[in-house]
Amino acid sequence: MPRELWKGNEAIAEASVRAGLDAYFGYPITPQTEILEYLSKRMPELGRAFVQAESELGAINMVYGAACAGVRVMSTSSSPGVSLMMEGLSYIQGTEVPAVLVNVMRGGPGLGNIAPSQADYNQAVHGGGHGDYHNIVLAPASVQEAIDLTVMSFDLAEKYRTICMVILDGSVGQMMEPAKMPEMRPMQRANWDWATDGRMGKRPRRILSSIYLDPIEEEKLNLRLLSRWKTIQRDEVRYKEYFLDDAEFVIVGFGTAGRVALSAVRQARAKGIKVGLLRPITVSPFPFEAIEQLVGRVSGFLVTEMNSGQMLEDVRLAVKGRVPVEFYGRMGGVVPFTEEILHEIERIASSKLSVDVDPREAWLERMAQAV
Amino acid sequence: MVATNANNLVYERPEGFTDTPTHYCPGCTHGVAHRLIAEVLEEMDLIDRTIGVAPVGCSVFAYNYFDTDFVEAPHGRAPAMATGIKRVLPDRIVFTYQGDGDLASIGMGEIVHAAARGENLTVIFINNANYGMTGGQMAPTTLPGMKTTSSPNGRDVETQGFPIRMAEMLSTLDGVGYCVRRSLHDPKNIRLAKKAIRTAFETQARGLGFSMVELLSTCPTNWGMTPVDSLKFVEQHMVPAFPLGDYKVAAGVAQIKI
Numbered sequence: 233m234p235r236e237l238w239k240g241n242e243a244i245a246e247a248s249v250r251a252g253l254d255a256y257f258g259y260p261i262t263p264q265t266e267i268l269e270y271l272s273k274r275m276p277e278l279g280r281a282f283v284q285a286e287s288e289l290g291a292i293n294m295v296y297g298a299a300c301a302g303v304r305v306m307s308t309s310s311s312p313g314v315s316l317m318m319e320g321l322s323y324i325q326g327t328e329v330p331a332v333l334v335n336v337m338r339g340g341p342g343l344g345n346i347a348p349s350q351a352d353y354n355q356a357v358h359g360g361g362h363g364d365y366h367n368i369v370l371a372p373a374s375v376q377e378a379i380d381l382t383v384m385s386f387d388l389a390e391k392y393r394t395i396c397m398v399i400l401d402g403s404v405g406q407m408m409e410p411a412k413m414p415e416m417r418p419m420q421r422a423n424w425d426w427a428t429d430g431r432m433g434k435r436p437r438r439i440l441s442s443i444y445l446d447p448i449e450e451e452k453l454n455l456r457l458l459s460r461w462k463t464i465q466r467d468e469v470r471y472k473e474y475f476l477d478d479a480e481f482v483i484v485g486f487g488t489a490g491r492v493a494l495s496a497v498r499q500a501r502a503k504g505i506k507v508g509l510l511r512p513i514t515v516s517p518f519p520f521e522a523i524e525q526l527v528g529r530v531s532g533f534l535v536t537e538m539n540s541g542q543m544l545e546d547v548r549l550a551v552k553g554r555v556p557v558e559f560y561g562r563m564g565g566v567v568p569f570t571e572e573i574l575h576e577i578e579r580i581a582s583s584k585l586s587v588d589v590d591p592r593e594a595w596l597e598r599m600a601q602a603v
Numbered sequence: 604m605v606a607t608n609a610n611n612l613v614y615e616r617p618e619g620f621t622d623t624p625t626h627y628c629p630g631c632t633h634g635v636a637h638r639l640i641a642e643v644l645e646e647m648d649l650i651d652r653t654i655g656v657a658p659v660g661c662s663v664f665a666y667n668y669f670d671t672d673f674v675e676a677p678h679g680r681a682p683a684m685a686t687g688i689k690r691v692l693p694d695r696i697v698f699t700y701q702g703d704g705d706l707a708s709i710g711m712g713e714i715v716h717a718a719a720r721g722e723n724l725t726v727i728f729i730n731n732a733n734y735g736m737t738g739g740q741m742a743p744t745t746l747p748g749m750k751t752t753s754s755p756n757g758r759d760v761e762t763q764g765f766p767i768r769m770a771e772m773l774s775t776l777d778g779v780g781y782c783v784r785r786s787l788h789d790p791k792n793i794r795l796a797k798k799a800i801r802t803a804f805e806t807q808a809r810g811l812g813f814s815m816v817e818l819l820s821t822c823p824t825n826w827g828m829t830p831v832d833s834l835k836f837v838e839q840h841m842v843p844a845f846p847l848g849d850y851k852v853a854a855g856v857a858q859i860k861i
């Protein structure tokens with residue numbers, strides 16, 4: 233396939249179709265509505281299921297039903313809509329069925345705005361719905377990566393019978409970039425040995441439910457989910473490294489914040505500053521080990537996010553206070569400029585950092601002077 | 604003891620049932636509704652290609668009793684789950700089984716829109732005028748003046764609103780092929796209920812749109828009545844408030860001969 237110009241949201245939609253998306257259920261919300269609109273034409277044209285649901289509650293439960301039937305299914309939404317889906321996500325995880333959910337995040341809390349944001353990191357990575365479960369969460373930083381990770385999300389969801397989320401922000405969703413689409417995967421339904429797709433004269437009945445009335449049985453489910461999660465943590469961590477070989481300190485940033493950080497790192501390198509970038513692709517499972525490897529040889533970290541420091545907590549957990557961790561964030565739908573991050577890099581390169589400084593407090597003080 | 608044979612057998616477990624004893628309280632008509640569904644699925648030879656969707660409510664374990672595939676939905680979301688299943692498996696028979704709290708309160712959005720889209724599903728709706736499972740709180744179908752654990756002085760319509768008549772409400776939607784109300788309070792009505800359930804599944808099997816049978820049902824435990832008094836309560840108080848009848852029978856459905 234040649235490279236073509238694709239808009240992020242439409243690229244995700246087409247990539248899901250190429251990956252064998254069998255059913256899509258969604259509800260309009262900016263800045264992801266193009267995905268729904270694109271699929272409203274594309275899916276019926278291929279004889280596949282498309283329903284514009286009555287709400288995100290309806291959409292996620294349609295996803296749940298189709299997932300139980302054993303087909304490749306996806307919904308897409310943006311922050312307020314994803315909040316409404318939390319009940320369904322918890323049930324899907326409790327039932328151990330695969331599903332893909334894309335969240336094109338926007339500024340919040342509440343109705344917030346429609347500007348690019350990473351404020352739903354905690355919701356996606358550390359919880360959201362009730363009960364003990366983990367989602368796999370992928371964070372693309374370009375249109376090509378959005379395509380590749382969308383395709384991968386279906387494989388991961390099915391491999392582990394889990395929810396795989398793709399989180400991005402409206403800037404990736406709306407940007408046009410040259411990208412390569414995968415070939416169309418031939419439409420062939422998997423014949424899962426757990427799907428409730430009707431006995432059809434072949435087998436005894438099957439039940440899919442998230443109920444375990446006996447606490448011992450529920451605990452067994454919790455343990456099963458946990459041991460699966462441990463496998464995922466061992467086998468599925470993905471990240472990208474830039475200029476790490478001789479880096480004296482390292483930026484950690486995902487998605488758009490990571491992309492902006494990369495431009496800043498390149499400019500800093502041109503000025504002779506030995507800084508590198510670690511960009512998590514799987515924000516969940518988080519690349520703890522990659523950070524562990526860096527702790528021994530770098531003098532500190534700078535975490536950049538479009539939120540108040542949500543991934544920062546995971547980086548601190550990995551670093552365990554052994555070297556200083558600094559933070560720079562923008563919130564509310566504000567995307568940091570390259571110069572802002574470059575400024576931070578220059579500040580760090582020319583000052584002595586301390587492990588005793590609270591990175592969020594220090595950042596807020598610098599913000600107070602700047603804003 | 605006389606051995607059971609074809610001549611003296613009066614009761615037999617329908618093929619559509621598993622041999623799991625139900626957990627329902629004595630005298631509860633949930634069990635009657637289950638049996639009618641199982642009989643209809645057996646008569647129509649649909650057991651093998653049916654997928655049921657259980658609700659949250661006393662019938663949460665409905666999946667244990669039918670010999671069909673089953674999923675268990677979040678509270679009120681059964682019609683959405685059923686939509687997801689039916690859209691990807693249009694040649695299967697998909698039905699939801701829902702209580703009045705499930706369908707007419709928390710799941711009002713899902714049921715109305717499944718009906719409006721004309722989803723080719725069958726809904727068996729158990730109206731027992733209260734939230735049975737959680738101990739008898741007021742439901743959207745609780746009668747005016749009726750005492751429940753959350754309307755201890757009787758439902759006061761001034762502050763707690765009026766009962767919702769779902770069969771009437773859904774019948775206004777063009778996507779609906781068949782929408783009726785029946786009652787389970789005596790043998791004659793049970794026979795009529797079974798015929799309606801049959802018609803509802805026939806509606807789906809022929810692709811004639813959304814079908815729902817609302818069944819007036821008892822909850823002796825939370826009503827604080829004997830099973831017999833509960834049946835009388837249905838006849839004397841519920842039937843007048845929720846009139847039995849055919850609220851929508853689309854032209855194609857009217858031609859179905861059973």
Ligand SMILES: Cc1ncc(C[n+]2csc(CCOP(=O)(O)OP(=O)(O)O)c2C)c(N)n1
Nearest residue numbers: 659660661678702703704705733734735736
């Ligand atoms: C989201 C959510 N809210 C509340 C509950 C608690 N709950 C369980 S069953 C039920 C009411 C069920 O009543 P109904 O649907 O009338 O069924 P019945 O038990 O009367 O057959 C409620 C409120 C729940 N399980 N989930």
Ligand code: SF4
Nearest residue numbers: 627628631661735822
């Ligand atoms: S609580 Fe009421 S509805 Fe539930 S099983 Fe008992 S009698 Fe039936």
Ligand SMILES: [Mg+2]
Nearest residue numbers: 702703733735
């Ligand atoms: Mg009830």
